[in-house]
Amino acid sequence: MDIQRPYTPPGKEYFFVPHDHPFMGEAQRAQEELSGDTLYPVGIVLVKDGHVVARAANGFGKKATNRHICPRVVLECKTGEGYDLCHVHDPDGHSEPMLMKAAEEQGIDTTGTSAYMYGHWWACEPCWKTLLDHGVDKLYIVDDSHERFSRDKVCAETLKPQFKQIIIEGFDQPFVDEVNRLCQEIGCSAIQNTIGGVPAPRPGAGSAPIARRTPTSISIFLPGATDPSYVIHDHPVVPLVRQICNVLRQL
Ligand SMILES: [Zn+2]
Numbered sequence: 001m002d003i004q005r006p007y008t009p010p011g012k013e014y015f016f017v018p019h020d021h022p023f024m025g026e027a028q029r030a031q032e033e034l035s036g037d038t039l040y041p042v043g044i045v046l047v048k049d050g051h052v053v054a055r056a057a058n059g060f061g062k063k064a065t066n067r068h069i070c071p072r073v074v075l076e077c078k079t080g081e082g083y084d085l086c087h088v089h090d091p092d093g094h095s096e097p098m099l100m101k102a103a104e105e106q107g108i109d110t111t112g113t114s115a116y117m118y119g120h121w122w123a124c125e126p127c128w129k130t131l132l133d134h135g136v137d138k139l140y141i142v143d144d145s146h147e148r149f150s151r152d153k154v155c156a157e158t159l160k161p162q163f164k165q166i167i168i169e170g171f172d173q174p175f176v177d178e179v180n181r182l183c184q185e186i187g188c189s190a191i192q193n194t195i196g197g198v199p200a201p202r203p204g205a206g207s208a209p210i211a212r213r214t215p216t217s218i219s220i221f222l223p224g225a226t227d228p229s230y231v232i233h234d235h236p237v238v239p240l241v242r243q244i245c246n247v248l249r250q251l
């Protein structure tokens with residue numbers, strides 16, 4: 001298969017099976033049941049002597065209770081970059097090291113085993129290293145994973161905003177108009193909450209998130225929440241309006 005993947009260790013290769021291969025089915029189940037990453041969930045199983053002996057998923061294998069608002073998405077990091085910005089997307093929490101941890105905890109000798117990963121189309125360098133250090137022989141991915149699990153494809157499905165409107169507090173109308181213009185792309189609109197310093201009625205109060213300006217940042221609150229779900233800081237590359245839009249698409 002002649003697909004260029006962002007990383008392949010020297011002298012190693014990826015192995016492929018169809019998505020409905022039984023071990024991939026197990027990996028898919030691990031993805032659904034264990035992944036703590038709501039944006040890019042990945043599941044993985046370890047196969048030894050023809051049996052699944054361990055299972056794990058990314059996002060530290062802690063099933064998410066909340067939608068993950070990822071700083072990497074807000075700041076538009078390139079694929080494979082900016083992992084240090086996000087505790088969920090830290091390589092330590094990727095499915096491969098999680099799998100090695102699960103195997104270790106069960107006292108399984110991982111030498112000569114195979115891993116089947118569902119939900120991604122390549123493994124990053126730290127993860128490959130972890131697998132190789134543990135003697136894992138083969139890493140299987142789905143044969144059409146470069147299409148099925150490409151970032152664009154996955155994000156088109158997971159980055160669908162559940163809110164159609166966001167309330168903007170503390171900004172002038174041109175700023176709100178700019179948010180509006182950008183948010184149209186994702187089917188959302190922005191409204192100003194104050195007119196001339198006077199709070200305006202909130203259409204559907206309690207049903208839309210609020211972006212509220214503070215002296216140094218913008219805090220985004222889910223309806224009814226007192227703690228912000230995300231705090232946006234000024235960024236040299238990604239303007240505030242785009243960051244608001246990028247948060248909204250993850251809510
Ligand atoms: Zn993240």
Ligand SMILES: [Zn+2]
Nearest residue numbers: 091094124127
């Ligand atoms: Zn990784």
